[in-house]
Each structure stands twice: as structure tokens, then as C-alpha cells.
Amino acid sequence: MKQFNAEEVMGWLNSMQSELQAIAVPDDAFFMIGIRTGGVDVGRHLHKALGLAEPLGELNISFYRDDFSTVGLHPVVGPSQVPVSVDGRHIILVDDVLSTGRTVRAAMNEIFDFGRPSRITLATLVQRTGHELPIRADIVGHCVDIPDDHTVSLNGSKMTVSIGQKSQ
Amino acid sequence: MNKSDPQFNQFNKLHHFLSIDGLDKATLTNILDTAEGFTSVNDKSIKNVPLLRGKTVANLFFENSTRTRTAFELAAKRLSADILNIDLVSSSTKKGESLLDTLRVLEALQSDMFVVRHSDSGAANFIARHVSPTINIINGGDGQHAHPTQAMLDMFTIRRYKGSFDNLVVVIIGDIRHSRVARSGIGALVTLGVAQIRVVGPQTLMPADVESLGVVVYQDVNKALADADVVMGLRLQNERMTSATIPSTGEFFQVYGLTPERMKLAKPNAIVMHPGPTNRGVEIAASVADGKQSVILQQVTFGIAVRMAVMSIIMGHGEQVREAEANPA
Numbered sequence: 001m002k003q004f005n006a007e008e009v010m011g012w013l014n015s016m017q018s019e020l021q022a023i024a025v026p027d028d029a030f031f032m033i034g035i036r037t038g039g040v041d042v043g044r045h046l047h048k049a050l051g052l053a054e055p056l057g058e059l060n061i062s063f064y065r066d067d068f069s070t071v072g073l074h075p076v077v078g079p080s081q082v083p084v085s086v087d088g089r090h091i092i093l094v095d096d097v098l099s100t101g102r103t104v105r106a107a108m109n110e111i112f113d114f115g116r117p118s119r120i121t122l123a124t125l126v127q128r129t130g131h132e133l134p135i136r137a138d139i140v141g142h143c144v145d146i147p148d149d150h151t152v153s154l155n156g157s158k159m160t161v162s163i164g165q166k167s168q
Numbered sequence: 169m170n171k172s173d174p175q176f177n178q179f180n181k182l183h184h185f186l187s188i189d190g191l192d193k194a195t196l197t198n199i200l201d202t203a204e205g206f207t208s209v210n211d212k213s214i215k216n217v218p219l220l221r222g223k224t225v226a227n228l229f230f231e232n233s234t235r236t237r238t239a240f241e242l243a244a245k246r247l248s249a250d251i252l253n254i255d256l257v258s259s260s261t262k263k264g265e266s267l268l269d270t271l272r273v274l275e276a277l278q279s280d281m282f283v284v285r286h287s288d289s290g291a292a293n294f295i296a297r298h299v300s301p302t303i304n305i306i307n308g309g310d311g312q313h314a315h316p317t318q319a320m321l322d323m324f325t326i327r328r329y330k331g332s333f334d335n336l337v338v339v340i341i342g343d344i345r346h347s348r349v350a351r352s353g354i355g356a357l358v359t360l361g362v363a364q365i366r367v368v369g370p371q372t373l374m375p376a377d378v379e380s381l382g383v384v385v386y387q388d389v390n391k392a393l394a395d396a397d398v399v400m401g402l403r404l405q406n407e408r409m410t411s412a413t414i415p416s417t418g419e420f421f422q423v424y425g426l427t428p429e430r431m432k433l434a435k436p437n438a439i440v441m442h443p444g445p446t447n448r449g450v451e452i453a454a455s456v457a458d459g460k461q462s463v464i465l466q467q468v469t470f471g472i473a474v475r476m477a478v479m480s481i482i483m484g485h486g487e488q489v490r491e492a493e494a495n496p497a
Contacts (some may be wrong), residue, residue, distance in 0.1 A: 073482025079208030
């Protein structure tokens with residue numbers, strides 16, 4: 001079990017913020033969308049740090065997952081909230097952990113049901129090994145190389161990250 | 169199939185949705201929470217979600233009902249399922265084909281779910297017992313027995329407007345005896361724990377053992393409405409109007425009709441519900457049906473999300489059942 005405290009996690013968030021500022025273009029404000037629930041926690045920090053005017057969008061991807069017929073519906077964590085049009089916008093899609101890439105695929109499918117963004121940049125607090133799809137984050141807070149039976153989890157209220165073996 | 173409760177499969181997962189009876193509070197709450205998630209599909213420019221892509225839902229309507237059929241059809245389409253509307257009122261069942269023959273044909277057409285509407289009580293249960301175990305059944309109303317998705321959309325509407333079920337006084341007015349909507353609604357309200365359910369209507373339209381359902385019977389509609397939070401009207405069915413169970417529709421309206429004057433007896437923020445279609449001037453005054461407190465049209469809209477929730481919850485374990493069927497232990 002490895003723990004990263006709030007200070008370390010804040011360092012990752014700061015570097016993500018700098019990278020986002022570096023790709024920001026005047027007159028083309030980002031529209032930030034977090035994937036529930038961990039991506040919303042990370043998104044909230046970045047959204048505040050960047051001082052974005054529009055509210056943070058929130059995606060609940062339960063209805064877009066590809067494992068529905070095997071494991072059924074995941075617990076529904078509140079409806080998606082995308083308060084402004086995504087058409088022609090530069091979306092910053094935020095998640096806490098990128099592993100297989102299936103969540104991001106589902107999230108992109110859902111975003112395209114809201115409209116046609118001009119660009120999507122993927123920002124993730126932790127990018128871990130174990131990807132199953134050709135999806136990589138553009139902006140990463142921290143990279144870890146861990147076996148498949150390990151899991152990375154974010155504590156959204158304390159903003160700490162722990163890595164350990166999956167409890168079966 | 170689970171021997172003790174036909175709604176659950178061998179893995180103890182909700183597999184059919186036939187009745188509110190036998191479902192606990194957690195199951196009902198999960199349906200309401202899931203439906204809450206589906207309400208946001210209306211915000212998208214593409215209002216479909218891909219959950220049931222590649223699945224086929226067959227609407228088996230042995231009894232006419234345009235609004236219920238349309239609501240199920242739209243719910244299935246929003247979930248990206250293919251939908252077959254089979255009008256059994258005027259089809260081969262009339263030509264002498266038995267119900268079981270019809271079911272075999274629909275199974276052979278590779279349907280994954282049947283929504284069943286029938287004038288006989290117990291029809292959906294009968295079909296659930298006789299179909300292939302991989303097929304899910306939803307009861308879209310059977311005789312005088314149950315109409316569980318209507319009950320759930322009523323519960324969803326109540327929760328949306330009242331926040332929770334505790335402390336609520338709910339009044340149900342009219343033909344309780346013949347109403348599957350009332351029967352299922354009472355079951356759900358009891359399970360979700362409202363403070364009091366009052367029923368009021370002519371003695372001839374009141375079931376004999378109605379108190380055993382957990383309701384309080386009132387003779388006087390004015391007393392029943394006192395301090396009510398939720399007022400539910402029921403459709404007085406045409407066949408009852410011509411039979412001897414009520415004196416006349418005019419008299420029914422005079423004694424039990426939901427008028428603006430009577431609504432003043434309920435709490436000022438009380439909501440008025442009705443499963444539709446409404447008989448204006450019989451069970452409800454037009455000014456109440458169209459009034460500020462009426463949530464009748466919202467019920468219709470919420471019905472889509474609620475039916476999407478039920479469909480996706482019961483179809484979510486298809487792979488597990490198919491595997492068990494293919495590899496019997």
C-alpha cells in the first residue's frame with residue numbers, strides 16, 4: 001500500500017494547471033468537464049485554479065459503459081450536467097485515474113451526444129499501466145507503473161491518493 | 169427462476185417487473201434513483217443512450233392503450249433498443265393461435281424483453297412462467313391486478329415534488345376496487361413509508377378487505393382531503409358508468425369530484441395526480457386538471473425515465489443468465 005499525501009497530490013495538480021495554462025489560447029476559453037465522481041473532484045481544483053468563468057460540467061457515464069450486459073447497471077451517481085453547449089468548444093475532460101481507457105471512451109461518446117466539440121484534451125491526475133484502448137492523457141499529474149491486480153484510488157475529500165492490491 | 173418470487177432470477181437479481189408486491193424499499197429506491205439519472209437525457213441534443221443497443225423489446229398489447237404503449241416505446245428507443253409493436257387485439261390470437269404459440273414465435277424472432285398489457289389479472293405472471301429464461305417481462309398492466317411502472321412513475325413524481333415520503337398524507341379518490349393503478353400505488357406507498365394513505369370512493373367501488381392493504385377508508389371526500397399532501401384521482405372506467413356500481417357520472421362528480429373548492433381543503437402546496445386519461449367533469453374538474461397544483465403532464469414525462477430505469481435494471485444481467493443456460497451446472 002502506497003500513500004500520497006495532500007501536499008504531493010497538490011504538486012501534481014499544480015503541474016497540470018501550468019500545462020493547461022501553456023496550451024490556453026486567448027478568446028478560446030476551455031470548457032471543463034469532470035467524470036463523476038473522482039474526475040469531478042480533480043476538475044473542481046483545476047477549475048478554480050484556472051479561474052474558469054463557466055461552471056464545471058459533470059458527466060455520469062453509467063449509461064455509456066461497455067460492461068452493461070455482463071455486470072449490469074453501475075450505481076447511478078446523479079445525472080450528467082452539461083450546462084453550456086459543447087459545440088465548437090475546446091473541452092478539457094478530467095478524470096482522476098486513467099487505466100483501461102474504457103471510461104474515457106464512454107465519456108467521449110456521451111460528450112458527442114451533447115454536440116460536436118472542436119477539440120477534447122484529456123487531463124488525468126494519475127495515468128497508470130493497464131490500458132486496453134489506444135487512449136492516452138494529454139495532461140498527466142503523475143504516472144505509475146503497477147501490476148494489473150493493483151488499484152489507484154483518490155480520496156476526494158482529503159485529496160490523497162492510495163495505491164494497493166485490489167480487495168477481492 | 170427463483171422459486172419463491174417469480175420476479176427474481178437464480179442469482180437473486182430482479183429479472184421481471186410484474187408487481188410491486190415482494191419488492192423491498194431498497195429495490196424501489198434504486199429504481200427511482202436510476203430514473204433520476206435518466207431524466208438528464210433530455211438535456212442532450214441526441215437523447216439516446218446506448219445501454220440496450222442490439223436488444224429487441226416487444227410490446228405485447230392484448231388490451232388497447234396508446235399512452236402506455238407509446239411511453240414504453242419511447243423508453244426503449246431512448247435506450248437504443250429495437251422495438252416491435254405487436255397489436256394482439258386484432259391479430260392472430262383472434263385467428264385461434266394460442267398465447268403460448270404467439271410467445272414461441274416472438275422468442276424465435278429473438279426478442280429480449282416483452283412488455284405485456286392484458287385485461288386478465290395474472291397474464292404477465294403467466295407469460296413470465298412460460299417464456300425462455302433469458303427473456304425479461306415487464307407488466308404494463310394486467311386486469312385489476314397490477315400496473316407497477318405506473319406506480320413507480322407516481323412515486324417518482326411524489327419524490328420530485330415532496331422530497332421524501334416520510335410525513336406525507338396521500339389521498340386516493342374513486343374506483344379503488346377495479347383499479348390496478350391504485351393497488352400498485354398503495355403497495356409502493358406502503359413500502360416507501362408514507363405517513364398515511366387515505367382512500368375514498370363509493371362503497372360499491374371499494375374492495376372488501378381494503379384496510380388490510382394498510383390504508384384508512386374515508387366516506388367523506390372533504391374529510392379525506394383535509395391537510396393532504398398528495399391527491400391522486402383515478403379514471404372512472406366507462407364500463408362502470410353504465411353498470412349499476414354508481415348512480416350517474418353527474419352524481420359521482422357532485423359527491424367525489426375533485427373541484428377547486430375541495431382542493432382548498434388540502435395543504436396549499438398539495439399536488440394533484442391522475443394516471444390519465446382524465447374524465448373531466450366526472451372525477452376531476454377541468455380547472456383542477458389544468459391548474460397550478462396539477463402534475464398530470466409531468467407524470468407522463470417522468471414515465472419515460474422511470475420505464476428506462478426498469479428496463480435497464482432488469483436487462484442488466486442478461487449475460488449471466490445466458491451463460492448459466494448454456495452451461496448448466
